[in-house]
Amino acid sequence: MEDREKLHHDDFFDRFLDRAVDAVLREPPPEELPPEQVDELTAVVRRAAEKPRPITLLKRSKNMKRIAQMTIATTVLAAIGIFAFWMVSGGSDNLAFARVAEALDSLRSATFDITTEAKGENGQPPAIATGKGFFLAPSHQRMEVTVDMGYEPAIKAAEAAARRAKGADSPEGKAAAKAAAEAMTKAVADLPKIKFKQITISDGQTDKCITLTPMAKIAKVMDMKKMKEDMKKAGKLAKNAPPDMFEMVRRIVREGSSGSGEKVERLGKKEIDGRETVGFRTRFHGMNMILWADPETACPVRIESSSDMMNGVHMVMDNFRYDVDLDPTLFSLEPPKGYSTQTMNMKMPVEEDLLNTLRTIAEHNKGKFPAKFGMNDEVMNALMPPYKPVMDPEMQAEMKKVMEKITAKYGGEEKLRAKYGKGKKLPPEIMAEFMKATMTLQQKHMQKQMQKSMKTTTPLIRKRTRGITFYTMLKPENDPHYVGGGVKLGTPNRPILWYKPTGGEKYHVIYADLSVKQVSAEELPKLPQAEDNPKP
Amino acid sequence: MTDWDAVVSQHVEIVRCTVHRIVGNHADAWDCIQETFLEAVKVDRREPVRNWPALLRRLATVRALDFVRARSRRRGQNGAEAELAQTIGREPSPSSNAEASELAGRLRTAVGQLPRRQAQVFCLTYFEQMPSTEVAEQLGISPTAARMLLSRARQRLQRFLEPFYEAVSQEDERT
Structure with missing residues (x-):
C-alpha cells in the first residue's frame, strides 16, 4: 500500500515537474538585445581575446605537468635501478666479445651526460631536460635531471604587450616590442636561473631508491623489495636480469656482435666525437634503444632511447667517462638534512x-x-591534479610593499597613472622593473608553494599512474x-x-x-x- | 585565430535565452551574458572549440546558476527558503499565463537551492534539452555520474517543492 502511495506521489511530482519545466521553456523570450549592446559585447570580448596572457612564474608553474612528464620520462627511459631491467632476460652465453666482458667486469665507476627532449604538443615548444648520471660499482647509480624553467615566457609577454599597445604591425609597435624585450632581458639577466631538479639514487643490490627534489626539499624513499618479490611470484622477473645499465649494454653488444641475439640489429660503424663506434638497435618492453659502443672495449659512447609509452620523448646519454673518482656520499640513500621525507613501499600494480x-x-x-x-x-x-597556486598572505604583503617602493621611486601611483595611463603603456624599463620585482618574490616563495603542492599531488599521481x-x-x-x-x-x-x-x-x-x-x-x-x- | 565578431553575433541569442531561463527577467542577466563570452575566450585559449553552441550553453548555465546562488547567499539561506515558502504558499492564479509564470519562478528558486553540480546537470538536461551523454561530455564527467546527479537533483527538488505540487495535484484532482 505504501509503495503504491509512493508511486502515486512520484507520478504527481513527475507531472508537476514537466509542467514547471514547460512553463520555463514556453516563457516569452526576452527582448532582443539592441545592436549597440551587441556591438559593445563584441568589443569587450575582442579586447579580452587580444589581451596578452599574463605569464608569471606562478602561472608557469602549471608547467609542472610537463616537468613531471620530463622527469618521469627520463627516470623511466634511463631505467636505472628500476623494474625495467629486472624484466630483461639474460643474453646469450656466446662470449664472442671476451675482451669486452673483461673491460666491463673491471669497470669501477662512470659518469655520463643526459639530454631528454619531449616533443611539444598543441604548438608548444619542445621541453628539454638535461642532467648527469653517475655509476659506482657494484650497483650504485645516481641520476640528476634538470628542467630549465627559463624567463623566455616573461620576455615574450612583455614584447607582445608592448607591440599591442603601439599597434601590432606598425613600425612603432615593432620598435616598442624590441625595446620591451631588451629591457626585460636586461632586467632578468642578473636573476638566478630557475631550474627544476630531480635526483634519483638507487642501489640494485638492496632494491632501494630515493628521489630528491631540492627546490621543494622533499625526499621520496622507495623500497622496491616487495615489488621485486611480487614480480618474481608473478613470473615477471627475468632469471638473470642485468643488475645495472652497463651489464645490460654488455649483453646487447655481446648478442649483437655474435649474431646470436634475434632481438639485436647491427647498425654498422659510425664516427662519434672523433671516435669510431659500432651501433646496435634493440627493443624490449616498448623501449627502443640505439647503442653506439667502442668496438675495442664495448663501453657505451652514446645511447639513444625512446619509449612507446612516452610518445615524442627521446633521451640521449653521451660523454661517458670511465673509472673516475666518485665520492661515495653521492650515492647515499639517506634523506639529506632539512628534507621532508615520504616513504613508499612499492607494490606491483594489478x-x-x-x-x-x-x-x-x-x-x-x-x-x-x-x-x-x-x-x-x-x-x-x-x-x-590541477595546480592551483594560492598566493601566500606573507608574499602578498611583501609584494604590496615592493610595488609601493617602485611606484614611489617614480613619484607615486597618481603621477604614474596621469603620465602613462594603464600599466601596459608604461615605458619598458619601468615595466621590467615591476616584473623583475615580482619574479624575485615569486622565486623566493616557490619552495613553500611547491612543498605544499607536492605533498598532496605526489601520492595521488603515483596512485593514478x-x-x-x-x-x-x-x-x-x-x-x-x-x-x-x-x-x-x-x-x-x-x-x-x-x-x-x-x-x-x-x-x-x-x-x-x-x-x-x-x-x-x-x-x-x-x-x-x-x-x-x-x-x- | 577565432573570429569573435562571428562567434558573438551567431550565438548571443543562445546565451541570452539560456541565461534568461535560469535567471529570469533580471537586470543582472547582462553581466552573465558578458561573463559567459569572456569565459569562452579563456576556454578557446586552452583548447580548440569544436561545438560553440554546446560550450556557450554550458558556460551560460554555469554562470547564471552562480549568479542565482550568489543572490541567494546575499539574501541569506533563510531569505531564500522564505522566498520559496512564500511562492509555494501563494494560491495558484486563475490566469493560466500567470500560473505558468509562477510555476517557472518556483522552479527557478528551487533549482537555485540545489548543489552546484546537480543544478548544472538539471538545467542542461531540462532547460537546454541536452541528452545525458552530451551533458556528461560538457561537464567532463561520465554519463553514469550525470544520470546519478540528475536523479539526486530530482529527489531534492521533490522535497523542496512538495508542499506546492501536492496543493496543485489536489486542485487538479478536484477539477
Missing part, C-alpha cells in the same frame, strides 16, 4: 590499478578514453592491445583493451564500462583498430 587508471583518465578527459595509452600529454593532463605501470610491465607474450582511443566511458559492449595474463589460458578483455571478461584467443574482439594500435 589489474584493478589498470581499471582505476583508465577510469580516472576518462573521467578527466571529457568522458573519453585517450587516443593512446601511455605517458603522453592527453593522459598526463587527465591524471595530474599505477595502471600505466601495469600496462608497461606486460611482456610481448602477454599480447596486450589498447583500442580505446576516443571511446566513451560506459559505452556497452565496446572492448578497449585486452591482454593475456602470465600463466593464464584466457585473455582478459576490458570493456568501456570497465567490466572484464575472460575469453579464449578465438573469441577475441575483431576490431579494425586492434591491428593498428597494438602495444608492442
Whole structure:
C-alpha cells in the first residue's frame, strides 16, 4: 500500500515537474538585445581575446605537468635501478666479445651526460631536460635531471604587450616590442636561473631508491623489495636480469656482435666525437634503444632511447667517462638534512590499478578514453591534479610593499597613472622593473608553494599512474592491445583493451564500462583498430 | 585565430535565452551574458572549440546558476527558503499565463537551492534539452555520474517543492 502511495506521489511530482519545466521553456523570450549592446559585447570580448596572457612564474608553474612528464620520462627511459631491467632476460652465453666482458667486469665507476627532449604538443615548444648520471660499482647509480624553467615566457609577454599597445604591425609597435624585450632581458639577466631538479639514487643490490627534489626539499624513499618479490611470484622477473645499465649494454653488444641475439640489429660503424663506434638497435618492453659502443672495449659512447609509452620523448646519454673518482656520499640513500621525507613501499600494480587508471583518465578527459595509452600529454593532463597556486598572505604583503617602493621611486601611483595611463603603456624599463620585482618574490616563495603542492599531488599521481605501470610491465607474450582511443566511458559492449595474463589460458578483455571478461584467443574482439594500435 | 565578431553575433541569442531561463527577467542577466563570452575566450585559449553552441550553453548555465546562488547567499539561506515558502504558499492564479509564470519562478528558486553540480546537470538536461551523454561530455564527467546527479537533483527538488505540487495535484484532482 505504501509503495503504491509512493508511486502515486512520484507520478504527481513527475507531472508537476514537466509542467514547471514547460512553463520555463514556453516563457516569452526576452527582448532582443539592441545592436549597440551587441556591438559593445563584441568589443569587450575582442579586447579580452587580444589581451596578452599574463605569464608569471606562478602561472608557469602549471608547467609542472610537463616537468613531471620530463622527469618521469627520463627516470623511466634511463631505467636505472628500476623494474625495467629486472624484466630483461639474460643474453646469450656466446662470449664472442671476451675482451669486452673483461673491460666491463673491471669497470669501477662512470659518469655520463643526459639530454631528454619531449616533443611539444598543441604548438608548444619542445621541453628539454638535461642532467648527469653517475655509476659506482657494484650497483650504485645516481641520476640528476634538470628542467630549465627559463624567463623566455616573461620576455615574450612583455614584447607582445608592448607591440599591442603601439599597434601590432606598425613600425612603432615593432620598435616598442624590441625595446620591451631588451629591457626585460636586461632586467632578468642578473636573476638566478630557475631550474627544476630531480635526483634519483638507487642501489640494485638492496632494491632501494630515493628521489630528491631540492627546490621543494622533499625526499621520496622507495623500497622496491616487495615489488621485486611480487614480480618474481608473478613470473615477471627475468632469471638473470642485468643488475645495472652497463651489464645490460654488455649483453646487447655481446648478442649483437655474435649474431646470436634475434632481438639485436647491427647498425654498422659510425664516427662519434672523433671516435669510431659500432651501433646496435634493440627493443624490449616498448623501449627502443640505439647503442653506439667502442668496438675495442664495448663501453657505451652514446645511447639513444625512446619509449612507446612516452610518445615524442627521446633521451640521449653521451660523454661517458670511465673509472673516475666518485665520492661515495653521492650515492647515499639517506634523506639529506632539512628534507621532508615520504616513504613508499612499492607494490606491483594489478589489474584493478589498470581499471582505476583508465577510469580516472576518462573521467578527466571529457568522458573519453585517450587516443593512446601511455605517458603522453592527453593522459598526463587527465591524471595530474590541477595546480592551483594560492598566493601566500606573507608574499602578498611583501609584494604590496615592493610595488609601493617602485611606484614611489617614480613619484607615486597618481603621477604614474596621469603620465602613462594603464600599466601596459608604461615605458619598458619601468615595466621590467615591476616584473623583475615580482619574479624575485615569486622565486623566493616557490619552495613553500611547491612543498605544499607536492605533498598532496605526489601520492595521488603515483596512485593514478599505477595502471600505466601495469600496462608497461606486460611482456610481448602477454599480447596486450589498447583500442580505446576516443571511446566513451560506459559505452556497452565496446572492448578497449585486452591482454593475456602470465600463466593464464584466457585473455582478459576490458570493456568501456570497465567490466572484464575472460575469453579464449578465438573469441577475441575483431576490431579494425586492434591491428593498428597494438602495444608492442 | 577565432573570429569573435562571428562567434558573438551567431550565438548571443543562445546565451541570452539560456541565461534568461535560469535567471529570469533580471537586470543582472547582462553581466552573465558578458561573463559567459569572456569565459569562452579563456576556454578557446586552452583548447580548440569544436561545438560553440554546446560550450556557450554550458558556460551560460554555469554562470547564471552562480549568479542565482550568489543572490541567494546575499539574501541569506533563510531569505531564500522564505522566498520559496512564500511562492509555494501563494494560491495558484486563475490566469493560466500567470500560473505558468509562477510555476517557472518556483522552479527557478528551487533549482537555485540545489548543489552546484546537480543544478548544472538539471538545467542542461531540462532547460537546454541536452541528452545525458552530451551533458556528461560538457561537464567532463561520465554519463553514469550525470544520470546519478540528475536523479539526486530530482529527489531534492521533490522535497523542496512538495508542499506546492501536492496543493496543485489536489486542485487538479478536484477539477
